[in-house]
Amino acid sequence: MEDLKSDRILEIKDDISDELRKAGYAEIGACIQCGNCTASCPSGRRTAMRTRSIVREALLGLDEVLSDKELWLCTTCYTCFERCPRNIPITDIIIFLRNLAVQRGHILPNHLNLCRMFYDTGHGVPINDEKWNIMRESYGVSRVPPTVHAHPKAVKEVQELISCVGFDKTIAWGKYAKKEEKAEKK
């Protein structure tokens, strides 16, 4: 007979629910796991997202809540919050968990690309195709819009701001990105 091991919940040290409490989301403790959030979730009906499981894992401090891709499938429609009988701001909690996830190095490649784009150009969605410039011209506006694009020096300012708030470190700029790229190539 296989030996019984103690519940791994007992072994968890990293307490995500503590972080949530500190951030002012103590209400999460009142969750009774009724499942109304999952059943209300328009994303969950089409994807693997299970809102209740996210809340449960966060409460128990299970690390996979941060690493699972599910966390990023929420459309922030707030229906779960609206119907939650315990009045738990679930959507806000999911956004908080996303921040926590990124801080701990869990970021999806696409999001990372977006961040890099932002760091490099000052835009999450930059004008990186000549056809847009041509189209702008055809409408009679300047080829380059009067944003960071028109002021290359301002990019430096953006980058400075990003490093001021520590966002470059948060996403482990460079080293982390390369690792991700390698992983992707594989």
Place this chain on the structure above:
Amino acid sequence: MKIGLFLCDCGTNIAGVLDIKAIMEHFKTYPEIYVFEDKYLCAELGLNLIADEIKENKIDRVVIAACSFKLHGELFRNSIEKTGINRYLIAFANIREQNSWVHANEPMRATEKAIDQIDMAIERVKLLKPLKRRKAKITPSVLIIGGGIAGIKASLQIADAGYKVYLVEREPTIGGKMALFDKTFPTLDCSICILGPIMVEVKDHPNIELLTYSEVKEVSGYIGNFEITIEKKPRFIFEDKCVGCFEICREVCPIDVEDTFFPRKAIDVSYPQAIPLIPNILEEYCIGCKACEIACGEREAINFSQTKEIKRFKVGAIIVATGYKTFDPTILGEYNYTKYPNIITGLEMERLLNTDGPTKGVILKPSDGSIPKSISFILCVGSRNKKINHEYCSQVCCNYSVKQAILAKKQIKNLDIMIYYTDIRAIGKFCEEFYNRAREEFQIRFIKSNISTIIKSDTSNELLLRGENILDDHLFENPTELVVLAVGIEPAEGTEELAQILNISTDTYGFLLESHLKVRPSDSSVKGIYIAGAIQFPKDIPNSISQAESTASKTIALLTKGEIELDPLVVQYNRDLCDLCRLCENVCVFNAIEIENEQLHIIEANCVGCGACAAMCHKNALTVPGFTKEEIITQLKVITDKKKESPLIVTFLCNWCSYIGADLAGTSKIQYPTNTRPIHVMCTAMIDPALVFEALFNGADGVLIAGCHPQDCHYTTGFIKAENRYESIISMLEELKINNNRVKIISISAGEGQKFADTIKEFSETLKNLGPISKDLKNIK
């Protein structure tokens, strides 16, 4: 003068937070104080200690530093009275509800606050004067409001004891909700078969006067002597002439009042077992064809010109047993209750199951009248839901749904039944067994899921329930033909108005607030008014009856005494000081002050002791014993002389609402800052603006005046008077260039503990931003 200070540890409730030793050491340095401490002062041993020490040390005044005087105040008064000290020579320091329980994380500051509180009590007790209790006769009759099962049982018990009972019921028949049910859980015995005979007993009892179709309009007076005004709606029937052969008039009535679950004619009885068995005509439906009058013939029992009647009488006690109403699920839009006829509530299901119901007990779908092949029950609709301020569990829905599921299963072969639940709470004797039977014997399926929405199928007439099966993380859309929403329980319609008429308190959900949840569950916040049944909190039938019977016993015990001793809290008049300015005359709404031939008289019988007149009296000729300006100023001095906190808040708490609200914050352990010093007053109307300035000038950074909500005021217009005075306080503050945010007036009911804590927190923040009062006082020079 020798003062005995008795400190209570209350186990660890007080001693676990406050440093009792330090407090004792502090007060031992006072020459006139004897300090004693006990683990539980309220226990036999503690009370004996008090008595022994009083005798041994020849103590003549007592300070009790313990729990709220609202809990054991009378007990301590009785104890010192036995030793020969006047029962009014005692003061209390509430160091539990308003200290240790709300400052659990700040033991040092809490201890300092306790020392202040005790100092205040010591200074106050020095000024107290012995008083004599008033005696009043008790009218040997009782008013019972609500003719449901609780009101009925209480009526019978009190009437059996030989006292007159006025049973007032708003509906045309007594019986309440229980009369509408088919069977009762967990025994499945027929509801009306148990209730019917008891209803008849009520009708036939010589000591019960039944007032149906009537409502309480006015109540005045006090324990033992309440004056009641009842309004009786017109039935358009001579009750003495009607013999209850209601088929005759009903048959000829051409008007069907269309209601899926409660159908009737314009002239009809509620149901065949109605008591009294007299029909009523619904004015809004009757077309005045008078066919019923002709059918009634020689009896001439129908009277179209009847109008409402007013009835007045006196009683010694009142029992409120107005029960509940079911939750209206339209507020939860996702259930589409009004959109699809095949979504019904538990009470409507009860009507379908009832043999006297619209379908004669056959379960039919309201949409097309066919028999459903599947029924789904959704539990916790409107219960355990913080979003709609229904955080409580309604106690009965699990059980009644199990019952309805079993009854449906018995009636329809091969019926598919699902019960969607969050948690099953089969509370009550034999109820868990009942729930097990539903699973074992009747194969009812239970699915752990809180349904998120009910929609209609695109392809069939079925409804779809959308949910997550919690046990396997699986999303579903389950089809069903009939949905029963197990709606929860709310306080009866009009409870708020009734609470205002009676001047009793409600809790955060609108249920009537009991005096103490554990030891006085049937006492309201007003002496002589009791509560029974589901108006206190959701209850099933057995529990409602238990409370009704205990309340009846309490009432009988009161009436049997024949006479009651009342606190002599009436205004006292000093002729020598009075300059007959007549300011007091108009402020009294109870006609207790009379000025004739240059002489002022206090009519004690009318005085309620609110002190509104005393606050107006610039000569101090009028005083309320225990609450004189001198007695309040001496407490203010204690607070401001030491000024241990900054910002320092002086909080006046009215006796009937806010003091109890502050106590509730304590019993609920809601934490708030220690920088408030509570002063108990009978009514906010007795606060002279001079007292507020006394506090500010001596160093208090802010003054909070907390009283009832204007409509709940125990003295009718007390809080409104306080608000008017607040206006003048504000303008005076402006004149003195003191920031007017330093004085705040607020309504906090007995059920609003959270609000009290929040108010203190917010007010502290405001005062912090304003800085110390000394800044503002500089302006005055």
